[in-house]
Each structure stands twice: as structure tokens, then as C-alpha cells.
Amino acid sequence: MGEPARRLNVFFDVDNTIITWDVKLRPGVREVFEELRADGHTVYLWSGMGPRWEVVRRYSLHEHVADCFWKPLTDHHNRLRELGIPVWPDFVIDDHREVVEAFTGVLVPEPVLPLERDREMWRVLEAVRAFAAGR
Numbered sequence: 001m002g003e004p005a006r007r008l009n010v011f012f013d014v015d016n017t018i019i020t021w022d023v024k025l026r027p028g029v030r031e032v033f034e035e036l037r038a039d040g041h042t043v044y045l046w047s048g049m050g051p052r053w054e055v056v057r058r059y060s061l062h063e064h065v066a067d068c069f070w071k072p073l074t075d076h077h078n079r080l081r082e083l084g085i086p087v088w089p090d091f092v093i094d095d096h097r098e099v100v101e102a103f104t105g106v107l108v109p110e111p112v113l114p115l116e117r118d119r120e121m122w123r124v125l126e127a128v129r130a131f132a133a134g135r
């Protein structure tokens with residue numbers, strides 16, 4: 001038996017990470033959120049545009065998303081408290097490198113057409129699992 005996997009606070013960016021520029025849901029978002037929760041992780045959304053509950057509502061993601069926050073765009077660590085983020089982002093998924101480098105996580109390219117070929121969310125799931133398992 002190996003070490004039990006860590007339970008992580010997993011923070012997803014919204015624009016060009018889980019939705020396209022024209023507000024289509026990226027393939028696999030719901031399935032991967034389900035898998036992350038089943039693995040014991042907590043899923044949050046954050047965005048430089050503010051808490052994106054309209055995206056949660058539009059795609060009925062309430063069951064999977066624990067909370068939504070403003071995302072710090074600079075001075076990332078120090079601004080968490082000011083932005084009312086009560087937990088440490090253990091793993092972040094973003095299309096902007098600065099956020100990924102400020103914490104730990106995965107940089108994703110923005111979704112490209114044809115959307116149904118986009119497999120990025122499953123790559124994200126594997127990366128979270130590897131990190132949680134200390135691999």
C-alpha cells in the first residue's frame with residue numbers, strides 16, 4: 001500500500017480554461033469535476049472577472065463547485081486573504097502561466113475547434129492525480 005493521496009483544493013480558471021470565448025463548456029468539465037470530487041478533492045472556480053456563478057448556473061455545476069472567487073492577477077499569494085479566499089489553492093488550472101507559476105498546477109491551452117477533439121480536461125485529471133499521489 002502506498003501513501004494515501006492528498007485531498008486538494010483544486011482551483012479552475014473560467015475563461016479559456018473551462019469555457020470557450022463564446023461560452024461553450026469545454027469537453028469533460030463535468031466528468032472531470034465528478035472524478036475529482038470522487039477522489040476527495042474540492043473544486044473551486046476563480047476568475048479575474050469575479051465569481052462566475054452564472055457559469056455554474058448555466059451548466060448546472062452546483063453539485064461540483066464548492067465556491068467561486070475573484071482570482072488575484074498579481075501578488076497572488078498575498079491577495080488571497082483580501083479576496084476572501086479561505087483555503088490555499090493546492091493545484092490550479094489556468095490558460096495564463098503566471099497563475100500556474102504562482103501556485104502549482106497545469107497550464108492549459110485555450111480550447112480550439114473542433115471542440116469535441118479537445119482532451120485537455122482529462123490531461124488535467126491525470127496531472128491532479130499524479131500530484132495528489134506525490135508522483
Ligand SMILES: [Mg+2]
Nearest residue numbers: 013015016095
Ligand atoms: Mg483564462
